[in-house]
Amino acid sequence: xxxVEQHPSTLSVQEGDSAVIKCTYSDSASNYFPWYKQxxxxxxxxxxxxxxxxxxxxxxxIAVTLNKTAKHFSLHITETQPEDSAVYFCAASTSRGGxxxxxxxxxxxxxxxxxP
Amino acid sequence: GAVVSQHPSxxxxxxxxxxxxxCRSLDFQATTMFWYRQFPKQSLMLMATSNExxxxxxxxxxxxxxxxxxxxxxxxxxxxxxxxHPEDSSFYICSAAGxxxxxxxxxxxxxxxxxL
Numbered sequence: 001x002x003x004v005e006q007h008p009s010t011l012s013v014q015e016g017d018s019a020v021i022k023c024t025y026s027d028s029a030s031n032y033f034p035w036y037k038q039x040x041x042x043x044x045x046x047x048x049x050x051x052x053x054x055x056x057x058x059x060x061x062i063a064v065t066l067n068k069t070a071k072h073f074s075l076h077i078t079e080t081q082p083e084d085s086a087v088y089f090c091a092a093s094t095s096r097g098g099x100x101x102x103x104x105x106x107x108x109x110x111x112x113x114x115x116p
Numbered sequence: 117g118a119v120v121s122q123h124p125s126x127x128x129x130x131x132x133x134x135x136x137x138x139c140r141s142l143d144f145q146a147t148t149m150f151w152y153r154q155f156p157k158q159s160l161m162l163m164a165t166s167n168e169x170x171x172x173x174x175x176x177x178x179x180x181x182x183x184x185x186x187x188x189x190x191x192x193x194x195x196x197x198x199x200x201h202p203e204d205s206s207f208y209i210c211s212a213a214g215x216x217x218x219x220x221x222x223x224x225x226x227x228x229x230x231x232l
Binding site: 044 | 122
């Protein structure tokens, strides 16, 4: 089955700096890679996703890059703000055929702390 | 975005009792719903996949007789923790896949179960 590795497990940055979180996956059939932000005591919230036919996607201060050959994808947050502090999870799935094929395999998470 | 609601958000029960958690898709029809369990400072672990009108598919190591899942309609799935024990205390989260088959999952806010 799919295995997703995520690094680093913790990341502390100063407000205004950039933060980068990296993930690798093992199943070459995976074609959907979402990133989630989880605040304490809440469910995960999708912040950005990328599909295997795209190499990069950007949404304001957040960007995700995908290298299919190397099987890794990264989350980039620029101009970080204290409210960006949370746990971030990467995930991978093969979104073909619907139903249980949407099973996500999650990374172990990265605790991001943005210091004012 | 699509909204998934979980209820209750917090529940405390005595050991040996059963607890039901509901997961509702409020503004879309969910053909498939997923149930996860999350321990403190850990990632989400998939427990089971439920498809509307059929039996749930459980992940290896998850007791189907202990964690009863029902997906009776396209907007509601329930997880019942039977004969709960303190080790069942955890954060339970559901997610739902829409019928457009895009691969995107929408997560609920989670339910904190504490078994005394």
